[in-house]
Amino acid sequence: MKNILVIGGSTGIGLQLVKNISANNRVYATYNQHLVNDFDHATFHPLNVLDSQFDLGFLPETIDGIAYCVGAINLKPFARISEDDFINDYKKQVGGAIRIIQALLPKLKMAEQASIVLFSTIAVQTGFPFHTLVASSKGAIEGLTKALAAEFAPKIRVNCIAPSITDTPLAAALLNTEEKKMANAQRHPLKQVGEANDIAGMAEFLLTEKSKWITGQIFHVDGGMSTLKV
Numbered sequence: 001m002k003n004i005l006v007i008g009g010s011t012g013i014g015l016q017l018v019k020n021i022s023a024n025n026r027v028y029a030t031y032n033q034h035l036v037n038d039f040d041h042a043t044f045h046p047l048n049v050l051d052s053q054f055d056l057g058f059l060p061e062t063i064d065g066i067a068y069c070v071g072a073i074n075l076k077p078f079a080r081i082s083e084d085d086f087i088n089d090y091k092k093q094v095g096g097a098i099r100i101i102q103a104l105l106p107k108l109k110m111a112e113q114a115s116i117v118l119f120s121t122i123a124v125q126t127g128f129p130f131h132t133l134v135a136s137s138k139g140a141i142e143g144l145t146k147a148l149a150a151e152f153a154p155k156i157r158v159n160c161i162a163p164s165i166t167d168t169p170l171a172a173a174l175l176n177t178e179e180k181k182m183a184n185a186q187r188h189p190l191k192q193v194g195e196a197n198d199i200a201g202m203a204e205f206l207l208t209e210k211s212k213w214i215t216g217q218i219f220h221v222d223g224g225m226s227t228l229k230v
Helices: 012-021 082-111 132-152 169-174 178-186 196-207
Strands: 003-007 026-032 041-046 064-069 116-120 157-161
Touching: 003 012, 003 082, 012 026, 012 196, 026 064, 064 082, 082 116, 082 132, 116 132, 116 196, 132 157, 157 196
Parallel strands: 003 026, 003 064, 026 041, 064 116, 116 157
Antiparallel strands: none
């Protein structure tokens, strides 16, 4: 069994990923606010990526995969966004990933071939109004993905998933009525809003040996929105 760390594994896509991979792997998942009880082959540990220091002593000597599922969707007009808003969003979405990866690099190098999965958004490739905060920080994640994939090859693979809107607690304010869900679904060529398992399924694939010849890629799991007009 492989040792997989899921940062932000107590809700939404992260929790779905933990459920998907725990049957065949030892999964160590972290939470900040939403405590989940341990279940077979999965344990949950408190961790806030914004803390000046955090304890990763619960992890084994070797880590075969990391999924950084921490995120935020703060939609504001550009004129109302402060410099601190940008800095704080970057710290959470990018700085936290950097700190986790740096802290665990020796454990990743112990694996035969490790895999890191990061998360972006369709809003990086396709501009949307009021998405300046999330597009800026996730754009940095996409750059980080490619740079680390080049630097860590061939020992550690690094890939990124860029979803469109997905029906998870993170997007609850955007999908809290049937009318909003229907309107968002109609914007996509597949006429559906994404579900947690749509994204978690891709993350699961990227953490397994089935994707052993894939690195440095940005995968758009977005109902066709980023490439199709129908």
